[in-house]
Amino acid sequence: MKSPNEVLSVSQLNRQVGEYLSSSFPQLWVSGEISNFTSAASGHWYFTLKDDRASVRAVMFRGRAQAVGFTPRVGEKLEIRAGVTLYEARGEYQLQVELMRRAGRGDLHAAFLALKDKLVADGLCDAARKRSIAPVPVTVGVITSLAAAALRDVLTAMSRRAPHVRVVIYPAAVQGAEAAGQLRAALANAIERNEVQTLLLVRGGGSLEDLWSFNDEALARMVAASPIPIISGVGHETDFTLVDFVADLRAPTPTAAAELACEARTSCLAQVRSLVQAMRAQQQRQLTLSALRLDRAVGRLISPAQRLAAQRTHLRQVVQGMRRSLTQLTRQRAQLLMRLSQQLTRALPEIGPRQRALEALQRRLEQAWARQVDQRHARLISAEQTLRALSPQHVLDRGYAIVMDAQGGLVRNALDLQSGDPLSLRLSRGSAQVEVLQVTADAPEVPSQE
Structure with missing residues (x-):
C-alpha cells in the first residue's frame, strides 16, 4: 500500500x-x-x-x-x-x-447498403449510363474543402502532371452535419457555371461517420444526373461511398482522381511530337509525289508556237473538209431535187377531163336537190292539212263543244251525270257554265262530217 x-x-x-x-x-x-x-x-x-x-x-x-x-x-x-x-x-x-x-x-453500414440497393434498382450504377472522361480537358473542377489535405494532393498532382490545365475549386465542407448540403450546393454551382470539362469530388480517408456526407442520397442522384463527367476520389482504396458507385469514374484516392482527370503533359507532348513527325513524313511524301507529277507534266509540255502551228494546220484541214462536204452535199441535193421533179411530173393527173366530170356531177346534184326540196314541200303541205283537219279546234269550229264536269274531267257518257250537276262547256270561241236539267239514255245521232 x-x-x-x-x-x-x-x-x-x-x-x-x-x-x-x-x-x-x-x-x-x-x-x-x-x-x-x-x-x-x-x-x-x-x-x-x-x-x-x-x-x-x-x-x-x-x-x-x-x-x-x-x-x-x-x-x-x-x-x-x-x-x-x-x-x-x-x-x-x-x-x-x-x-x-x-x-x-452496424446501423450506418445497413443504411449504406439499403441506399446502394435503391440506387442500383434505379439504374444509377449501370456502367452503360456512365460517360467517358475527356482525355485532354482545358479546365478541371475540384469539389472539396479548402482545408482538406485532399485538395493539396490534387493540386500537387495536377501541377506535376498537367500544369497547362486550369483548376477551378468549388469549396464545400466534407465532414459534419452541413457537409452534404454544401457538397450539393457546390455541385449545383459547378453545373450552372459550366466552365469545366471534368469534376473531381474528393476528400481524404476517415471512418464511416467521417465519410457519411458522401453517402447522401440526394448528392448521389445529383452526381448521377450531372451533365459534367465526375470522378470520385473519396477516402482510401478500401473506402467506398455511394458517390463512388454513381460517379462516371471512381479513383482509389484524391491523387489518383487527379491523375485520371487528364493525360500527363509529357504524354501529350510525346503524342504531339509523334503527330508532328507523322505530318512531316506525310508532307514529304506528298512533295515527292507532286515533284514526280510535275516532271511528267513538264515532259509532255510543248511551246505555245508549236501548239499554235499545230492548231492552224488542224484548222486548215477542217476548213478544207467542210468545203468538200458542202460541195458534195450541194451536188447530192441538186440530184435529189431533179429526181423528185421528174417523179412529180409523171404523177401529175390530167385536169381537163376531171374538171368537166366534176361540173357534170355538180349540175346533177343541183337538180336532185331541187327535186328533193319540191317533194318535201308538198309532203309538208299535206301533213299540215291533215293536222288541221284532226285538230280539236277545227272540230269546235264546226259547232261542237267540249263538256267538262266540276273537277275539270271530260264528260263522255250522259249516264255519268245527274240533274243539277254543274258543267263547263268549251266552245270554238269562249266557254259557258251550264247545269244539267235532265239525263236521257238515248244517244243522239251524230251528224256526218262530210
Missing part, C-alpha cells in the same frame, strides 16, 4: 493504473460497431469500438488477427473477447483483443 504522501511520476502512475485495470478487469466479451479500422504494415489491427453513446480504442496483434478468418469492415458490429489495458505512453486505456466474431452489421 502506497503512502498518500508519496510523490509518483506520470510513468509510475500510468503503470500502477494499468496494473490495476489488468487485475480488476479480466477478459470479457464486448460488443460494438467498428470504426477507424487500420491494418498496419506489421499485421496488427487498430480500430475503435463504439455504440451510440461511447467509444473505446482497441488493438489486436498480428498473431491473434491472423486467426480471425476475415478482415473487419467499418460499420460492422463485432463481438470481441479482450482484456482491459492501459497504453502508458498516452495514459489511454484500450482493449487488447484476443478473439473476434461478427455480431451483425
Whole structure:
C-alpha cells in the first residue's frame, strides 16, 4: 500500500493504473460497431469500438488477427473477447483483443447498403449510363474543402502532371452535419457555371461517420444526373461511398482522381511530337509525289508556237473538209431535187377531163336537190292539212263543244251525270257554265262530217 504522501511520476502512475485495470478487469466479451479500422504494415489491427453513446480504442496483434478468418469492415458490429489495458505512453486505456466474431452489421453500414440497393434498382450504377472522361480537358473542377489535405494532393498532382490545365475549386465542407448540403450546393454551382470539362469530388480517408456526407442520397442522384463527367476520389482504396458507385469514374484516392482527370503533359507532348513527325513524313511524301507529277507534266509540255502551228494546220484541214462536204452535199441535193421533179411530173393527173366530170356531177346534184326540196314541200303541205283537219279546234269550229264536269274531267257518257250537276262547256270561241236539267239514255245521232 502506497503512502498518500508519496510523490509518483506520470510513468509510475500510468503503470500502477494499468496494473490495476489488468487485475480488476479480466477478459470479457464486448460488443460494438467498428470504426477507424487500420491494418498496419506489421499485421496488427487498430480500430475503435463504439455504440451510440461511447467509444473505446482497441488493438489486436498480428498473431491473434491472423486467426480471425476475415478482415473487419467499418460499420460492422463485432463481438470481441479482450482484456482491459492501459497504453502508458498516452495514459489511454484500450482493449487488447484476443478473439473476434461478427455480431451483425452496424446501423450506418445497413443504411449504406439499403441506399446502394435503391440506387442500383434505379439504374444509377449501370456502367452503360456512365460517360467517358475527356482525355485532354482545358479546365478541371475540384469539389472539396479548402482545408482538406485532399485538395493539396490534387493540386500537387495536377501541377506535376498537367500544369497547362486550369483548376477551378468549388469549396464545400466534407465532414459534419452541413457537409452534404454544401457538397450539393457546390455541385449545383459547378453545373450552372459550366466552365469545366471534368469534376473531381474528393476528400481524404476517415471512418464511416467521417465519410457519411458522401453517402447522401440526394448528392448521389445529383452526381448521377450531372451533365459534367465526375470522378470520385473519396477516402482510401478500401473506402467506398455511394458517390463512388454513381460517379462516371471512381479513383482509389484524391491523387489518383487527379491523375485520371487528364493525360500527363509529357504524354501529350510525346503524342504531339509523334503527330508532328507523322505530318512531316506525310508532307514529304506528298512533295515527292507532286515533284514526280510535275516532271511528267513538264515532259509532255510543248511551246505555245508549236501548239499554235499545230492548231492552224488542224484548222486548215477542217476548213478544207467542210468545203468538200458542202460541195458534195450541194451536188447530192441538186440530184435529189431533179429526181423528185421528174417523179412529180409523171404523177401529175390530167385536169381537163376531171374538171368537166366534176361540173357534170355538180349540175346533177343541183337538180336532185331541187327535186328533193319540191317533194318535201308538198309532203309538208299535206301533213299540215291533215293536222288541221284532226285538230280539236277545227272540230269546235264546226259547232261542237267540249263538256267538262266540276273537277275539270271530260264528260263522255250522259249516264255519268245527274240533274243539277254543274258543267263547263268549251266552245270554238269562249266557254259557258251550264247545269244539267235532265239525263236521257238515248244517244243522239251524230251528224256526218262530210
